[in-house]
Amino acid sequence: MLWVTWRQFRPQAVVAAAALAAVAVTLAVTGPHLAALYQGSGLGGCTADCGSRVASFVSAVRGTPSEDIFYGGVLLVYALPALIGLFWGAPLITREIESGTFRLAWNQSVTRRRWVAAKLGLVGLAAMLTAGLLSLMVTWWASPLYQAAQQASQNSLSINRLSPPLFDATGIVPVGYAAAAFALGVMVGLLVRRTIVAMAITLAVFAAIQVLWPAFVRPHLLPPAHTVQHLDALTWNGVGDVHRGHLILQPGTLTGFSPGTWITGSQAVTVSGQPAVMSPPACESAMQFVACLDQHGIRMAVTYQPASRYWELQWLEAGLFLVLAGGLGGASYWRVRRLA
């Protein structure tokens, strides 16, 4: 079964290997330049007050091909699981069904379940390996950027590897995504039995997961931290307004957090901690609206995940998606016998 799976998987493996090699060459060639820029801006040994050097470095990268390579690499790692689900997962069984070769494959001395288990296991491993290698390469290449983000004096949101979408495209989470997308593709193919339809459904479902998960599930994977902050100009630069007495505060950018923090929510609160819904009447016509609110005790309650949680969240999320992949694989294993 090992040889059979390999022989049927060979064309896709060759394409993947070639693509990985091309990416590796591109990154290897351009990586040293980025590292040189990093050193050149004086960030190499900087431990304190690095803010201006970080700004220097970032603007030296902006507008150059390095920026494009960074976004391209991140986009590639982000899109890879979906592509794997589409081109490796969905056609796995549907190709055999549509071409009728399942009548050849499932009449050898190997039961359907063993056949599916072997394919799921071997190609699934290949998917995880590909995603892992790609993520490793891109993360290695971009390490000067991530380092610089850590050295910034405050939470520089543009390169924050804890917040989406960068979180999805760094570390080991892509391995879990690739496994889950692959298993999803196989399961959808088993249910739908037609390749193109299975590909479309797999894409739609997995894209929905990739969009909805960071917004609604990930902030709660680990209990977020809370803090209450003053509404002064240093803390946020948002917009405050009153509409028929209702207080409308839109936070804009929240500062004062250490670099790499992921802010998952913010809410205006009164002194007692209740949500601040109504504006204090005295402030409605005040010249300094925000300062007036501050005097009346209105604060900003912020929920966030601190930067130190990065690896914890990575392992947790990768593990959850691997469990999902296992579940989908098991469902395919059970269901393939009923394909009549």
Place this chain on the structure above:
Amino acid sequence: MIWMSWRQFRPQAITAGAILVAVAIVLGITGAGLISDYNGAGLSSCHLSCGQDATNFQNSLKGSVYLVVFFAGIGVMYATPALIGLFWGAPLIARELETGTYRLAWNQSVSRGRWVLAKLGLGGLASVAVAGLLSLMVTWWASPISSVLIYSKSTSAVSSRLTPIMFAARGVAPLGYAAFAFALGVTLGMLLRRTLPAMALTLVLFAAAQLVMPAFVRPHLASPQHATAAYDPNRGGEMIISNGGRMVVVESASIPGAWILSDTTITPAGKVFTGPATSACAGASINSCDSWLAGRHLRQYVTYQPASRFWPLQWTELGIYLAVSAGLGGVCAWQIRRKRA
């Protein structure tokens, strides 16, 4: 022939219709909210000194759902031509070749060339219509944000609709992309004869084209303009000093609505300034370095496409992509005759 093409295309048309309706509903609901916020910020009636209101409005968007929808709209505009090429274009002929139904289709009283042109025509029109409708909806939705970005003189990557990220998601260019992706998919499907490899190659080639166009072709579609200003280090530029004293100084250009192609600092002789850095720049304070730089009489030299070039560039690019699509269609019609049955 038209009925047959429609009948085979029907499932995809229904899917596309459903997606369009869903997108319209989401954009309609959030768009109404965005417009009322825009009016509420007093921006609909201001013409001259909108700067502060605009900045406030812009800040209020951060962290709100409108920002998510804004970027989702860009994502949808990017994804749509690719998906069209993948799911409509690549399987069009490849499926018939793989399943053998071409033997039925090519033995009716319609020549192969006419058969392929009918399918290309219907699918191409549908692709362009879908892309056009989406572009219309997304551009309408984002118009409050676009005008705010102009008022507030923002210089981010999405500030101007001419920048590569925004250009591909606005106006009429997406219609060309959709037609091109569709035609590319059909041609590759016909040449490779198998659906999955055709889909993969369509994705790769289309992505490559979309990267090459803004990087190498579009800057030259209209001759760029140049602007020079005295380099003033006090205006908050950045500088990098590498080992060996090599220096790079840059000041970000601020031309509202323009697409900055290059921004360099040049010496009086006209060459790019590379240092070397003197001891004035080795100290802890930046001031001595600034005054030394000021003494060098450097100039900032910007090459850009002005905002007024948006529509000319859009129509030119649309024309190019449509011409390429037509060419690919011709290749299909010519090649199909030579196909071995």
Place this chain on the structure above:
Amino acid sequence: MTTAVAARGLGKQYGRRWALTDCTLTIPAGHVVGLVGPNGAGKTTLLNLATGMLEPTTGTVEVLGARPASSPQQLARVGYVAQDTPTYANLSVADHLRFGAHMNPGWDAAMAQSRIEQLGLDPQQKAGRLSGGQRAQLALTLAIAKRPELLILDEPIASLDPLARREFLQILMAATAEQELSVIMSSHLVADLERIADYLIVLVGSRVQVDGETEDLLASHRVLTGPRSAASALPAGAAVITESHTDRQSTFLVRSTAPVHDPAWSADSVDLEDLVLAYMGKAASGDARPALEEIR
């Protein structure tokens, strides 16, 4: 003697349509069984049920004493060549042999190799580029080389030219003799089956019309010709299959347990094709068909 296939009340429903209805038969091992019937009769459905490709809606089927495809050992005992002889278009002939070798512990590599050489197939040729006949031969080799006890073939020669058809049947018969295989082959070309089958099943309208050893069937069916009369005038024990009448003469195809001694009737033997056609015609119209009448 063991049973190759035992079906009890077997039925398969697709949506509203029954592809196979109430099929009860016992196919003995050690025979070459011809499964014949018009298109749409349910032959492919029956064979798919027997190989485990489909699950029955009603009834049960046992192949070589076990449920189809229930275990690797059971799978190893049954070889199957499906309709349209599916092969992997992108795999070469040699790849197909390695495929068989890896998926079957009982694989006879030497036999497979010598067959391919005898057939003159190029081992590096991709299966998608073989002719229909060559693909059918490749599929047959794959099925035989795993040394099954029972070989099931679903219209394997339907799309082959007469020469390719003859070669296929010759190789099939040689292998059957060599390996002592039981064979179940479906076809709608009775002439081919006549040459090789010693057991016949006629399947029409999703039901089994008749089954038995070919010799017995031919021996128990007669064409009776005599003066014009109704079916009731026939000797007892003669079941009418078809009848046709002219002004003066009646011709009956009957199945009778006892020999016919009535001198009023002259009895002729029937050949297999006419027999099968008679059953197919009878089933097509149902029993209530009015007798065919020639008007002069």
